Amino acid sequence: MVRLTIIGLGLIGGSLGLALKRAGLTNLEVAGFDIEWGVAPRARRNGVIDRDARDLESAVEGASLVVIATPISHVAKVLEAIAPLLGEQTVVTDTASTKRDIVHAAERLLPEGVSFVGGHPVAGKEHAGLDAADAALFDGRAWAVTPSVHATEKAIKTVENMIALAGAQPVLIDAAEHDSYMAALSHLPLVVSTALFSLAKSSSAWEDLAVLAGPGFRDITRLASTDPALSNDIVSTNRDNLLHWLDRMIEELRSARAMIADAEQGERLAAMFKSVQEARDAFIERPPVRKAPETEKERTSAGERFMSFMMGEYLMRGAKKAEEYIREREERR
Amino acid sequence: MVRLTIIGLGLIGGSLGLALKRAGLTNLEVAGFDIEWGVAPRARRNGVIDRDARDLESAVEGASLVVIATPISHVAKVLEAIAPLLGEQTVVTDTASTKRDIVHAAERLLPEGVSFVGGHPVAGKEHAGLDAADAALFDGRAWAVTPSVHATEKAIKTVENMIALAGAQPVLIDAAEHDSYMAALSHLPLVVSTALFSLAKSSSAWEDLAVLAGPGFRDITRLASTDPALSNDIVSTNRDNLLHWLDRMIEELRSARAMIADAEQGERLAAMFKSVQEARDAFIERPPVRKAPETEKERTSAGERFMSFMMGEYLMRGAKKAEEYIREREERR
Numbered sequence: 001m002v003r004l005t006i007i008g009l010g011l012i013g014g015s016l017g018l019a020l021k022r023a024g025l026t027n028l029e030v031a032g033f034d035i036e037w038g039v040a041p042r043a044r045r046n047g048v049i050d051r052d053a054r055d056l057e058s059a060v061e062g063a064s065l066v067v068i069a070t071p072i073s074h075v076a077k078v079l080e081a082i083a084p085l086l087g088e089q090t091v092v093t094d095t096a097s098t099k100r101d102i103v104h105a106a107e108r109l110l111p112e113g114v115s116f117v118g119g120h121p122v123a124g125k126e127h128a129g130l131d132a133a134d135a136a137l138f139d140g141r142a143w144a145v146t147p148s149v150h151a152t153e154k155a156i157k158t159v160e161n162m163i164a165l166a167g168a169q170p171v172l173i174d175a176a177e178h179d180s181y182m183a184a185l186s187h188l189p190l191v192v193s194t195a196l197f198s199l200a201k202s203s204s205a206w207e208d209l210a211v212l213a214g215p216g217f218r219d220i221t222r223l224a225s226t227d228p229a230l231s232n233d234i235v236s237t238n239r240d241n242l243l244h245w246l247d248r249m250i251e252e253l254r255s256a257r258a259m260i261a262d263a264e265q266g267e268r269l270a271a272m273f274k275s276v277q278e279a280r281d282a283f284i285e286r287p288p289v290r291k292a293p294e295t296e297k298e299r300t301s302a303g304e305r306f307m308s309f310m311m312g313e314y315l316m317r318g319a320k321k322a323e324e325y326i327r328e329r330e331e332r333r
Numbered sequence: 334m335v336r337l338t339i340i341g342l343g344l345i346g347g348s349l350g351l352a353l354k355r356a357g358l359t360n361l362e363v364a365g366f367d368i369e370w371g372v373a374p375r376a377r378r379n380g381v382i383d384r385d386a387r388d389l390e391s392a393v394e395g396a397s398l399v400v401i402a403t404p405i406s407h408v409a410k411v412l413e414a415i416a417p418l419l420g421e422q423t424v425v426t427d428t429a430s431t432k433r434d435i436v437h438a439a440e441r442l443l444p445e446g447v448s449f450v451g452g453h454p455v456a457g458k459e460h461a462g463l464d465a466a467d468a469a470l471f472d473g474r475a476w477a478v479t480p481s482v483h484a485t486e487k488a489i490k491t492v493e494n495m496i497a498l499a500g501a502q503p504v505l506i507d508a509a510e511h512d513s514y515m516a517a518l519s520h521l522p523l524v525v526s527t528a529l530f531s532l533a534k535s536s537s538a539w540e541d542l543a544v545l546a547g548p549g550f551r552d553i554t555r556l557a558s559t560d561p562a563l564s565n566d567i568v569s570t571n572r573d574n575l576l577h578w579l580d581r582m583i584e585e586l587r588s589a590r591a592m593i594a595d596a597e598q599g600e601r602l603a604a605m606f607k608s609v610q611e612a613r614d615a616f617i618e619r620p621p622v623r624k625a626p627e628t629e630k631e632r633t634s635a636g637e638r639f640m641s642f643m644m645g646e647y648l649m650r651g652a653k654k655a656e657e658y659i660r661e662r663e664e665r666r
Contacts, residue, residue: 122547142545171544181542184533189553191593192525195585198609199578200517201616209514210621211504212475214455219552220522224613228606235593235602245532246590250583252528257579260524260568269568273561276531280557283534288543 001029002307004162005063007056007078009034009043011125012095013069014133017048019166022135025307033059035070039130048133060085065158067119068094072233076105079116086114091155093119093162097182097230098237099146099175107148115155118146118175120182121168128227139167146175183241187234188249191242193223194231334362335640337495338396340389340411342367342376344458345428346402347466350381352499355468360640366392368403372463381466393418398491400452401427405566409438412449419447424488426452426495430515430563431570432479432508440481448488451479451508453515454501461560471501479508516574520567521582524575526556527564 004020006013009032017030032049033056034040040052053059060066060082068078075094079102086092092114096102099118106116123141125132143163147156160170173181200217203209235242259269337353339346342365350363365382366389367373373385386392393399393415401411408427412435419425425447429435432451439449456474458465476496480489493503506514533550536542568575592602 122545124548141547144545173541173545177538177541178545181538181545184536185542185546185550188532189529189549191589192529192586193553194606194609195582195589196522196525197613197616198605199521199581199585201609201612203517205510205514207621208506208510209518210616212455212477212506212511212514213518213616213621214474215457216522216556217518218617219555220526221613222552223549224609225617226606226610228603228610231606231610232599232603236596236599239593239596243590243594246586246593248532249528250586250590252532253525253579253583253586256524256528257576257583260572260579261576263569263572266565266569270561270565272531273527273559273564276527276534276557277559277561277564279534280530280554283530283543283546284551284558288540288546 001027003029003031003063004065004067005031005033005053005059006049006067006069007033007059007082008068008070008074009039009048009130010069011128011130011132011137012121012123013067014043014048014130015123015135015137016067016069016095016166017043018133018135019138020162021047023165025165027307031059031063034130035074043130046130048130056081057085060090062087063090065162066090066092067162068092068096070094070096071229072096072098072102072237073229075102076109079106079109083109083111083114086111088113090114091158092116093159095119095121097186098234099144099178101237103146103148103175107150110148112150115151116148117151117155117159118144118148119159119163120144120146120178121163121166122186123168126222126225136167138163141168142171143168144178145170145172146178147172179238180241180244183238183245187238187242188245190223190226190231190234191246192249193221194226197221197224334360336362336364336396337398337400338364338366338386338392339382339400339402340366340392340415341401341403341407342372342381342463342466343402344461344463344465344470345454345456346400347376347381347463348456348468348470349400349402349428349499350376351466351468352471353495354380356498358498358640364392364396367463368407376463379463381463389414390418393423395420396423398495399423399425400495401425401429403427403429404562405429405431405435405570406562408435409442412439412442416442416444416447419444421446423447424491425449426492428452428454430519431567432477432511434570436479436481436508440483443481445483448484449481450484450488450492451477451481452492452496453477453479453511454496454499455519456501459555459558469500471496471499474501475504476501477511478503478505479511480505512571513574513577516571516578520571520575521578523556523559523564523567524579525582526554527559530554530557 006017020030030049031051031053032040032043033053043049044052068075070078075096094102097120099120103118110116121138121141121143123137145159163170259265339350353363363382364384364386365373365376366386376382377385401408403411408429427435430453432453436451443449454471454474454476456470478492496503592598
């Protein structure tokens with residue numbers, strides 16, 4: 001039996017538990033911990049995890065792979081707290097949506113022999129929390145993988161296999177590059193969406209206006225419903241990249257404004273609308289994200305690869321230690 | 334038998350046909366015309382309309398209510414073409430997403446005795462055309478009603494009843510006010526969405542970046558897939574309002590940028606994110622749009638009101654004329 005521990009059982013941690021359960025690996029035990037009282041036992045009762053831990057120490061005990069799925073601003077604190085508790089060659093990953101600061105913190109805080117491989121599943125929902133967890137949340141989605149400089153090849157493969165097992169596509173990328181890309185794809189859209197809603201809401205005619213809001217307005221303001229704690233964490237960990245893209249966006253809007261104001265530029269404006277529409281349609285029709293493993297066979301082979309790495313890890317601990325924690329686990333039941 | 338004619342059988346015109354069919358009024362005949370060859374016969378074969386017309390003349394002949402569901406830039410041309418063909422007291426409406434210019438054109442072009450009551454269903458889909466038509470497209474949506482100065486109370490009620498029959502909520506509003514509201518709710522979002530996609534696409538790293546695009550990026554750039562002909566029509570018929578809101582948006586982004594750049598303003602930024610998130614959640618949870626008539630009884634009563642107005646119109650034509658066009662219609666079958 002190999003143990004994987006999820007710390008933080010919200011939408012992402014809970015969905016990961018369900019996705020791993022869906023894969024049906026018989027030799028894998030998923031342990032879970034959440035700082036909010038009562039969440040981990042509920043996750044166990046709902047079949048999201050196999051074992052709920054009362055504290056971080058018992059959560060990571062005997063774990064080959066630890067997944068930190070807390071808010072961004074808690075990841076470094078968790079790394080610091082678990083650092084002295086981790087066995088040699090444990091692999092640690094996370095799911096936070098900014099990566100530079102976290103990879104740096106891991107390099108500073110984790111002991112030698114422990115590999116940190118950052119992760120960011122590009123998936124989400126309007127609703128957060130364990131109750132919104134969904135085994136299919138990651139299906140077909142990209143999941144960025146940002147290893148620290150000390151991470152072993154084997155640790156990277158372990159995390160990539162876990163991602164494939166959860167239905168997503170691992171995308172290996174440098175942490176700094178990741179943050180600059182996400183500023184354009186996610187953090188700028190968050191600020192723009194918030195600004196758009198705020199603007200309409202601040203209108204003196206809002207009450208009348210709101211009655212006429214259609215599906216387009218709802219979609220474009222969806223990100224304005226992002227958990228404000230997450231928005232703050234994103235800004236404070238990706239400020240430089242966000243400012244760069246905000247400046248470019250303001251420039252883009254000023255140039256669009258100039259074209260719109262000048263009726264003589266109608267043809268240029270029409271060409272712009274046409275080329276953007278064609279490019280967006282092409283992006284949607286032929287999305288660059290690879291499909292999730294669709295067949296049973298594909299998923300099984302990801303499972304086999306994952307378990308062979310996890311089991312390798314497991315065997316390295318030596319039979320004695322393995323017996324110890326299996327016995328201990330059974331005593332707790 | 335009372336006749337309603339739909340001119341333009343795309344997504345909106347086709348969905349209106351299906352929604353009226355769903356209402357199951359036995360005394361209503363829906364005629365349809367489309368400038369594209371073969372579309373109207375296909376609409377008839379698919380049960381979207383009862384009768385396909387070969388030209389505008391036969392389309393509007395004997396119609397009590399004419400719905401122009403063409404692109405914005407064609408509405409005035411259609412009004413001009415049908416003006417000499419309309420019977421006394423015909424009611425004319427449209428479905429275009431800007432209203433000032435069209436209401437003015439109708440006031441200039443239509444003969445005395447014909448009532449123009451502009452309309453704009455705030456509904457849509459990523460895909461256009463008859464094949465995307467959907468009987469439920471308007472369910473629970475707002476549908477703006479912008480009467481011309483000459484429209485009779487009875488004409489306004491007829492259009493409002495048709496809207497209720499299609500499952501939507503009529504919202505009576507001045508045409509100029511409508512255009513200013515829609516600039517904030519729909520036309521500014523269109524330009525912002527287009528600018529966001531264009532910006533990401535123009536990045537030299539787009540190929541790598543696109544792999545990491547998640548559902549948030551897809552939603553916020555959905556409007557960038559708007560038919561470019563519609564985008565151009567919107568800009569050229571609502572330029573002043575759009576420029577006003579674009580200026581406010583640029584100002585809003587500059588002020589967000591200043592807050593983000595200054596780490597000391599973290600608390601103000603956090604308060605902003607929080608208040609916008611709460612307001613957006615409230616807007617989604619308690620949407621100001623009233624529900625569609627949900628029960629059979631509610632829908633039937635809208636149908637009865639609609640038919641009593643249409644029938645009133647019908648009787649006014651006099652029994653002789655009525656007999657004439659019923660006979661004529663039957664000969665054509």
